[in-house]
Amino acid sequence: MYSKNFLERLSGSVEQLRAEHREKIEVPYSTPQGPEVEVIGKKVLQFAANNYLGLANHPAVVAAAKKALDRYGYGTASVRFICGTQEIHCELEQRLAKFLGTEDAILFSSCFAANEAFFATIVNDPLGDPAAAPDFIYSDELNHASIIDGLRLCKGERVAKRIYPHKDLAKLEAMLKEDAGKSRRFRIIATDGVFSMEGTIAPLPELVALAEKYEALLFVDDSHGVGALGKRGAGAPEQLGVHGRIDVLSGTFGKALGGAMGGYLAGKKELVDFLRQKARPYIFSNSLPPVVAATTIAVLDLLEKEPQIVQQLHDNTVYFRREIQRLGFTIIPGEHAIVPVMLGEAKTAQAFSRALLADGVYVVGLWFPVVPEGEARLRVQISAGHTRQHLDAALAAFAKVGKELGIIQK
Ligand SMILES: Cc1ncc(COP(=O)(O)O)c(C=O)c1O
Numbered sequence: 001m002y003s004k005n006f007l008e009r010l011s012g013s014v015e016q017l018r019a020e021h022r023e024k025i026e027v028p029y030s031t032p033q034g035p036e037v038e039v040i041g042k043k044v045l046q047f048a049a050n051n052y053l054g055l056a057n058h059p060a061v062v063a064a065a066k067k068a069l070d071r072y073g074y075g076t077a078s079v080r081f082i083c084g085t086q087e088i089h090c091e092l093e094q095r096l097a098k099f100l101g102t103e104d105a106i107l108f109s110s111c112f113a114a115n116e117a118f119f120a121t122i123v124n125d126p127l128g129d130p131a132a133a134p135d136f137i138y139s140d141e142l143n144h145a146s147i148i149d150g151l152r153l154c155k156g157e158r159v160a161k162r163i164y165p166h167k168d169l170a171k172l173e174a175m176l177k178e179d180a181g182k183s184r185r186f187r188i189i190a191t192d193g194v195f196s197m198e199g200t201i202a203p204l205p206e207l208v209a210l211a212e213k214y215e216a217l218l219f220v221d222d223s224h225g226v227g228a229l230g231k232r233g234a235g236a237p238e239q240l241g242v243h244g245r246i247d248v249l250s251g252t253f254g255k256a257l258g259g260a261m262g263g264y265l266a267g268k269k270e271l272v273d274f275l276r277q278k279a280r281p282y283i284f285s286n287s288l289p290p291v292v293a294a295t296t297i298a299v300l301d302l303l304e305k306e307p308q309i310v311q312q313l314h315d316n317t318v319y320f321r322r323e324i325q326r327l328g329f330t331i332i333p334g335e336h337a338i339v340p341v342m343l344g345e346a347k348t349a350q351a352f353s354r355a356l357l358a359d360g361v362y363v364v365g366l367w368f369p370v371v372p373e374g375e376a377r378l379r380v381q382i383s384a385g386h387t388r389q390h391l392d393a394a395l396a397a398f399a400k401v402g403k404e405l406g407i408i409q410k
Helices: 004-019 059-072 087-100 111-124 145-152 169-178 204-213 269-278 290-305 308-326 346-358 388-404
Strands: 036-039 042-046 104-108 135-140 159-164 187-192 217-221 248-252 263-267 338-344 364-366 376-381
Touching: 042 388, 059 290, 087 104, 087 263, 087 290, 104 111, 104 269, 111 135, 111 145, 111 187, 111 217, 111 248, 111 263, 111 269, 135 145, 135 169, 145 187, 159 169, 169 204, 187 204, 204 217, 263 269, 290 308, 308 338, 308 388, 338 346, 346 364, 346 376, 346 388
Parallel strands: 135 159, 135 187, 187 217, 217 248
Antiparallel strands: 036 042, 104 263, 248 263, 338 376, 364 376
């Protein structure tokens, strides 16, 4: 029975978010995801999607999905180990491993599930030695919520958590050194490949070197990198010249690679074999719909045949980053399609995003507590699907609103 007290407390909690302007508002779109969308009867340019390669509604991707539905049906009605493994799941796992430069890969229903599975399964398992010392995990302070929650699932006595300041290699090394004499089982360094609030890339070559020097396993969540970075779209490791040298990669199919859903972990065969037997979100949750598996393979085929899509994203990003700065805006420098336009106060970012929307450009504003106080920003996300006209229209709207609000000079 729902008690009055219970319901009132739930509503009170939401009310509080509303009062603090932290309520998340879901606005239903009436069109597929793409550079131009319609929302509440209004056409807007989409600059807030993780649709980096513009594949969410790409004709070849939609056609592949339709074909896959006819070939494999809709659902598996099972988890993987009972009767939910179709050949297409195995094919995608092999294909991903090849694409990412790892020995093997394993699919999950989301990257969130994959990240939780990785930390909880490795850390909590005694691996034949119930008296083993804890694992030491070194995690960047800006890592995604799914890594944070993965660490929360680790039993207290099995883990020593070290949170290092964002991308601070000197502090990380100091922590690794400080822990050198302590009794431990394994060490894991965990980082996002691309940080989604900053659009910056983790210093992967340096992290590879530290992991080797201190005998730590390097875990990289490349959800925003895969598809979007590197010549072939193989992600942040490819972009930074360490393709094939990351011990464990996780990622999503919900962003550049078609934007539907699903995630993976990729690494050594022994790791993948172990996770297939022990990872609870894998064992006790339904398999990825075969249509998603087959369509993700079609996306990888498309990337192989048409690497110019990745180049187009890169060109669009370089253009937008250059032009927005030329207008006088401050951005966080970088190479990624996430372009944070820094505005300072939350009030300014809120007014700015409202005015942009009125002018037909949708971007997301981020402010405290999502980002530090005084660092409110608009997060522009570029897509290969944007034409030069889309980019110029967004830049013109930024210029107009920026002048109206006194952010840039008239
Ligand atoms: C860095 C990072 N990791 C993991 C996820 C979760 O991915 P999924 O939607 O596949 O659960 C996201 C999505 O927001 C992300 O940005």
